[in-house]
Amino acid sequence: MGSVTDNVTDTSTISGGTTVYTPAPSEKTEYFKERTSADLQENTSSVPQPGKTFLIRERKSGLLLTLLDGVVSLHPAGNLGSAYHWSCHERKGWLGFKSVAAGRWLGHDLANTLQATAAHHQGSESFCLRFMPKGGYVLLMKQWDQLWPVKKKQENGVQKAEAPTNHRLVWEFVAV
Numbered sequence: 001m002g003s004v005t006d007n008v009t010d011t012s013t014i015s016g017g018t019t020v021y022t023p024a025p026s027e028k029t030e031y032f033k034e035r036t037s038a039d040l041q042e043n044t045s046s047v048p049q050p051g052k053t054f055l056i057r058e059r060k061s062g063l064l065l066t067l068l069d070g071v072v073s074l075h076p077a078g079n080l081g082s083a084y085h086w087s088c089h090e091r092k093g094w095l096g097f098k099s100v101a102a103g104r105w106l107g108h109d110l111a112n113t114l115q116a117t118a119a120h121h122q123g124s125e126s127f128c129l130r131f132m133p134k135g136g137y138v139l140l141m142k143q144w145d146q147l148w149p150v151k152k153k154q155e156n157g158v159q160k161a162e163a164p165t166n167h168r169l170v171w172e173f174v175a176v
Contacts, residue, residue, distance in 0.1 A: 045136055045172035048129060050090040052175055053100060058152065059136045059170040065106075067099045072106065072114040074152055085176055094126035094142065108141055114150065129171075136170035 048054060055077075056065040063074035064084045077084070085100035097106040098121070105118040107125035118125050128147060129137040140147035149168040 046175040048088050048095065048137070048173040050088050050095070053085050053087045054097075055084050055174040055176055056086055056097070056139070057172045057174055059172050065171075067102055067104070067106075067116045070102075070117075072116050088173075089121060091121045091126070094121075095128060096121035096125050097127065108143070112143065112148070114141075132170050134170075136172050138168045139171045 045057075045059075046052075046054065057063070058065070058074060061074070062076070064077055065086065066073055066075040066080065066083050068075065068080065068083050075084075082101040083099075086097040086106065087100055089096045089098060098104065099106065099116045102116060104116040105121050105125040106114065106116050106127075107118050107122075109115055109124075123142055126142040128140050128142075130140060131137055139150045141150060150171075151169055
């Protein structure tokens with residue numbers, strides 16, 4: 001096993017006489033020096049924040065939460081304009097997601113099917129997020145005094161998002 005001073009390219013002393021060793025550049029450090037911040041953030045999830053607009057992507061499939069022809073569904077990225085774009089807002093500590101295309105809020109009906117029909121951010125349009133250790137978030141929707149994770153189902157050949165379920169999908173929020 002090498003000593004602390006192996007592969008040292010620079011040393012400096014901080015107050016109190018402590019010597020700080022700077023390791024020699026490695027392939028990894030050279031790789032990151034060559035990348036721009038845009039390169040490093042490509043295809044990565046962002047932290048959802050009010051005032052910003054996002055693509056909401058199901059992590060495993062890569063499908064995007066989409067409002068198309070009045071139906072909330074999951075679609076691959078393509079040429080659907082702002083049908084994938086959701087602006088994030090906050091009301092009374094709850095997050096809400098408003099369709100940029102339709103100006104309606106993501107929420108659920110009495111059968112707990114996701115929809116985007118509400119003109120205002122109320123209880124059924126309230127969400128919170130739970131960060132997952134391996135990245136991404138579980139998207140939880142408010143249902144009275146409970147939080148239900150959003151899941152997906154296949155209906156008439158269209159993948160839709162809904163709740164409740166014990167299976168928690170992991171979502172990524174990609175800033176646009």
